[in-house]
Amino acid sequence: MEVKIHSHCTSDFPSEFTTENYSVILWEGTGVFSVDQINYSYKKYNILFLSPYQKVKLAPESDEKINILFFHGDYYCIEYHKEEVACNGLLFNNIYLNPSIELSKEHYEYILELFNYIRKEETEKHPFSESIIKTYIQLILAIGSKQKSSIENSLIANEKLPNKNAAEFQKLLETHFKSEKELSFYSDKLNITNNTLSKAVKKEFAKTPTQLINERIILEAKKLLHLTYRSIKEIASELGFSDEFYFSRYFKKSVGCSPKKYREKVGISVVAKMSM
Structure with a gap:
């Protein structure tokens, strides 16, 4: 499946x-959702x-319509299109930001x-x-990136300064x-306690x-599996694992599949092929 749109009621989710695949989920309502076991509250109109x-x-307070756009990395590569749509690190592949936008x-x-135009095409x-379809996807990601960027800029303008220790931890x-x-x-x-x-x-x-x-290690592992032709042993070594089998267990515990299966399912990006 290269690109597909599914529609459900949230009760059927x-x-x-x-x-x-990469996924863009569009829905309205109020409730709580979790991504990788981290909970976020939501209200009104949402995109994830x-x-x-x-x-x-997804744990909605009432039954609502939900629309999901799937696209494979080979179909619309966010790395390849990063100049046109600044979504890599803003909408996708960022462990520090809420993955949704109101x-x-x-x-x-x-x-x-x-979404409806894509379904029709x-x-x-x-x-x-x-x-x-690629143009429609690019437009959706551009709108999302613009919205997310404006939210981040608004927080800075309102002088919502990050906690110094948290900011320094992120840098480290x-x-x-x-x-x-x-x-x-x-x-x-x-020079502070763990607590x-x-x-x-x-x-x-x-x-x-x-x-x-853990998320930062897994994010880097996913990138190396998708964006390079390096062996799993080489990736394990680069990420500080002396044993590729321990790395594979570590990855599977977090992601739900082995590094080998992840690479088979997600594929190796056109970016890796172009850099050879």
Whole structure:
């Protein structure tokens, strides 16, 4: 399946949902959803962006219509199109931001209309349909990126400064996640206790430091599996695992499948093929 749109009632939504495709979920209502076991509340009009093999659960307060756009990484590669749509690291592949956006009614209805156009093109299978569908996907991602960026800029303008310890932890994690996987390394670097760091990080990112360390390693593993031709043994070594079998168990526990299966299902990106 290269691209597909499904529509459900939220009452029919599976208790846990995951796919090897990129997913954009559009719905309205009030309740709680979780991505990779992290809970977020939602209200009104919502759009959610998921990378392959992220796990999502939805707990709505009432039964509502939900629309899901699936597209395979080979069909619309966010790395390849990153200059046109700045969604990589903003909508997708960011462990620090809420993966959803609350939309205005106007934006919600417009994106829903784009979903319907994609469904129509996918059904008709016209010779130009693929190009048209890619343009619609690009537009959806561009709108999402613009909305997300404006939210981030608004928080900065309102002087919502991040907690200093949480911000420093994020910098340290980006520098050392491949070699340092223990919480104590980061709290020692910041000269604070594990408990103080955990409270600051949980308040800022709604996740514990240990969860972020794990997510950062898994995110990098997914990127290397999808964007390079490196062997699993080489990827394990780059991420600080002395044993590729331990790395495979670690990956499977978090993602739900082995690195080998992930690469088979998600595929190796055109980006990797172009860089050879």
